[in-house]
Amino acid sequence: MAEPLTLINAFEVPGEEAEQFIAAWEKTRDYLATQPGYVDTALHQAVMPGADFQFVNIAHWQTAEDFRAAIQSPGFLESAAGLAGYRPHPGLYQLVRT
Amino acid sequence: MAEPLTLINAFEVPGEEAEQFIAAWEKTRDYLATQPGYVDTALHQAVMPGADFQFVNIAHWQTAEDFRAAIQSPGFLESAAGLAGYRPHPGLYQLVRT
Numbered sequence: 339m340a341e342p343l344t345l346i347n348a349f350e351v352p353g354e355e356a357e358q359f360i361a362a363w364e365k366t367r368d369y370l371a372t373q374p375g376y377v378d379t380a381l382h383q384a385v386m387p388g389a390d391f392q393f394v395n396i397a398h399w400q401t402a403e404d405f406r407a408a409i410q411s412p413g414f415l416e417s418a419a420g421l422a423g424y425r426p427h428p429g430l431y432q433l434v435r436t
Numbered sequence: 437m438a439e440p441l442t443l444i445n446a447f448e449v450p451g452e453e454a455e456q457f458i459a460a461w462e463k464t465r466d467y468l469a470t471q472p473g474y475v476d477t478a479l480h481q482a483v484m485p486g487a488d489f490q491f492v493n494i495a496h497w498q499t500a501e502d503f504r505a506a507i508q509s510p511g512f513l514e515s516a517a518g519l520a521g522y523r524p525h526p527g528l529y530q531l532v533r534t
Binding site: 343344346348360363367378379380381382384385391394396402430431432433434436 | 442461477482484486487488489532
């Protein structure tokens with residue numbers, strides 16, 4: 339079986355909206371964690387002001403198809419409504435060098 | 437001792453320049469790996485076209501000061517010269533939610 343894929347999603351979030359963003363992210367995570375192919379997720383926050391992205395989520399999914407099905411599933415839009423104001427930069431990645 | 441910090445650096449790289457970018461990244465990695473506080477690094481490549489960032493590097497450093505010292509050290513600019521054409525979006529992060 340292939341290695342899980344890494345979803346990396348960098349979010350543009352103003353400094354003062356950190357708590358609001360985290361609450362919205364948690365709601366989305368709780369929904370996605372119920373979907374087939376979900377492996378894990380880890381939300382990272384910049385430790386100092388000035389980063390282009392205050393938050394970066396690093397998650398794992400079994401396959402690209404699983405991830406796509408999850409974000410096209412009926413409950414996703416409602417679960418992610420709170421994230422709508424934060425511009426995301428998502429991509430599915432594989433490890434190429436260490 | 438505090439947990440190592442996570443450096444996340446998303447690079448804007450045109451699709452056709454992947455090999456050139458990887459070679460330049462490897463040269464920079466070889467230099468940074470000699471510096472105090474370096475823990476590890478992992479270069480991720482998008483698995484399909486269309487991601488805003490073809491490459492995202494996820495590394496760990498013992499402290500923010502170690503990372504800053506490394507990129508201000510005399511050998512860094514020369515080692516990283518090949519990356520100059522690729523716009524980076526670096527930040528130091530801590531894990532806040534899983």
